Amino acid sequence: MIQQRVLVSWVGANDLKAVSGGETGPILSTLKAVPVESVQLLCSYPEERVEPYLDWLREQVDVPITAHYATLSSPVHFGEIYQVASECLKHLSVSGTQLSILLSPGTPAMQAVWILLGKARYAATFYQSSLEQGVQQVEVPFEISAEYVPAANAISTDKLVQLAGLDTPVDAAFDSIVTRSERMLALKEQARILALKQVPVLVYGETGTGKELFARAIHNAGPRSKEPFIAVNCGALAPELIDSILFGHKKGAFTGAVADRAGVFQQAHGGTLFLDEFGELTPDVQVRLLRVLQEGTLTPVGACQELKVDVRLIAATHRNLMQAVAEGRFREDLFYRIAVGVLHLPPLREREGDLLLLCERLLAGITNQDPSLGNKKISEDAKKLILQHPWRGNVRELQSTLLRAALWCQGDLIVANDLEQALFKLPQTEADLMAMDVSQGIDIQELISLVASRYLRKALAITGHNKTRAASLLGLKSQQTLSNWMDRYGIE
Template identity: 85%
Template sequence: MGKNEAGRTGTVIIKQRVLVCWVGGNDLKAASGGEAGPILSTLRTVSVDNVQLLCSYPTERVEPYLEWLHEQVDVPITAHYVSLSSPVHFGEIYQAASKHLKQLSAPGNKLSILLSPGTPAMQAVWILLGKTRYPATFYQSSLEQGVQKVEVPFEIAAEYVPAANTISTDKLVQLAGLDAPVDAAFDSIVTQSERMLALKAQAQILAAKQVPVLIYGETGTGKELFARAIHNASPRTAAPFVAVNCGAIVPELIDSTLFGHKKGAFTGAIADRPGVFQQAHGGTLFLDEFGELTPDVQVRLLRVLQEGTFTPVGASQELKADVRLITATHRNLMQEVALGCFREDLFYRIAVGVLHLPPLREREGDLLLLSEKLLAGMASQDASLSDKKISAEAKNLILQHPWRGNVRELQSTILRAALWCQGDLIASNEIEQALFRLPQAASDILSMDVSQGIDIQEIIAEVAGHYLRKALTISGNNKTRAAGLLGLKSQQTLSNWMDKYGIE
């Protein structure tokens, strides 16, 4: 197998000096006996260990050039063929370039970007990415001045904004599958992510239908915000909305919390107390962390949902349960059903409408938008924060953080940085200080106090999910290579693990 063939596997060599660029028209002409072209000129001047070329030209035009280039230089070359609707389409160019730079930005790699080949749009995107998300050294090559290192003397912050902000409401509702208006109850869900806008449209449809809704999502993704919006946009909006965190209820009081109790029903029951089903009568009951309920409680809940009645602890008379049920969990309940940890009949009762909220790191275009909105919200409540702004360097730090705590973590970080900031401009060092750096997962996991009780399945899921995502990122979503990195025997085994732990 020759160098070029090996390169086509997409394998990325880490901890090396990597040169990245588009293949341009002048480069293709070089193979026919013209001038050397920007790429070859740069490789003759700049010392690199690995070359990554993005190609938007047809294969039959690029292949002869690659063969010729291999004869000129002794360096591994990888060609990535990219399909663009137009060589000046900024969105498509950004996504293609960002994808490959993400693969190449492994710790220890030294990235260099050759700006000269390609269209002005391609050059502009390289500068945005190389100055923000993936720090790189820039080069340019010309006949007049040869190969030069380029200094870009600007501080830049940039985030890809998807085309969803140009999509009409009608189009988004079509994506959701039914025709329904977008209600003002959802205005507090700030987003410009196409995926999130489609979820808002779907949630609006579910609100009108009044069916039970199950909301999946990591901690801090806005599950309760969606639940409240669904209630506010439903015919039950004038009735109560009652939210309960099932994971925080003491096991001995679960029945009393859900169904209420009569005076004297047990020690400490000094008065009648309505449960949440009674409190939410005519309205919406939101059961957060629903996956934490034990099997015996699941049985009693199923009976309430099937028969529409419940009996308070210590009472003899049944009460009617007229509630719209919305549940939320961070667990993969389908997997829990398969493992026998969650009742299948209850699952299909609650999962009539299902919304899967993406983590913040997967919401394209939302990080900086939310940062500004959160800061503006804080300023409206505290005049001392009214003039605060986030610097470009601080924004870049925000873009690079994984935000495992999602919007909740982002909000607390922005607040801490704003309070500590002495001037009006929040600098990167203030964001850095405000971030919580979690210790290595292994040390956390191995030092847990088992005497206080732990959730071994959740720990395993956290570790597996972390390394699955990491392997997929390093391999550029190449499942075969990711499986190899994780010691899994096949791509199918990796897919099974991804399904098991909810990795998209």
């Protein structure tokens, strides 16, 4: 199959000047010299300056031109430039295009990031355009290691987080959660504030994103840190034992109750109760749980006397509880009782720049636990595979994959073949989603949410969070319709 050739470039000042009768500018000069099927332009200038240029450019050439607007705090902010450019190339690489990058327009920081991405992560051909030498293909005569991330050297090794430990550290603290992702940094600051307020907290996030790590860090940073932290997986509770586990029971309350047993609320008295997979609780249990939270009292199974309990509740779920409330599957009063402080943890694939930093830290932790594994390192080819993998299991999947690769690796270098054997390839395409075995049970709301969230985020990233343009790309009628979808699927 012939790949579509796409030219990608920032819009520069010399390009904008072309409208008023100056030189043609690097972009038009390149389009006249290099055959391509479409053009993707990144724009950091205001729309009112760029749109006249785009109208003019479309009159000069007969190829589709798409503009993506990006809001940058500075035209030389490496981190912001990296995220915008990387998201654009990621989208184009998925569609199987032949990438050509024009280096000339934009700031030196923009040019540097293009080279880093085009050499390390995406296969691209480089061009430059000048008045003196015209349009030329550029051969960059060196290789850039795949793990390069802007500002990575500024982060000390001892602060990198081992998020994916099979058991969350009892002494987990906010300093353990090190990230360069702006979303994660903001969440850490929000969680620090919530730790001191003692209000109930609801933590959203896919499986393996570190929900219990955040919960423990909140507990350890708050005034209840010396008291118990009790964690319960609500999804693993047998229906007939839920009341007993949550609220306790008296001896003889039912067959097998051979002694009094304190429930998790009593065990966490004075401290924190962490209810993981909170969205799995059935409506009847939700009613009883709400009463405990409202009144601060409970009655163990088989008992007559109420007991007072004082716990701070932190709940976690991978489900969209607002949607469940709207559909009548989760009690609205319980939701708002819990959702006082809300933290929405992003999946690993959306934490730009964190992936390989976590890899090195996690692998170091694995080899430190077992000296027989030696001092394992990851090859450049293996790192490229890591960058391309979707990591649906997030940090937990990453930890397990690295452990398998370290165990199977023959030497001290984990190569691409070792990683290939360690990876579990899960269904990734829409066709796979349409072919799931319904006889084994599926969660259709979760599948719809997965597809919608993925493409909403992609459209927003490609358009620089321009809602009108994102709505158009997604076939939605208006910006307001897009906003409604974003609210429905919890996208900020």
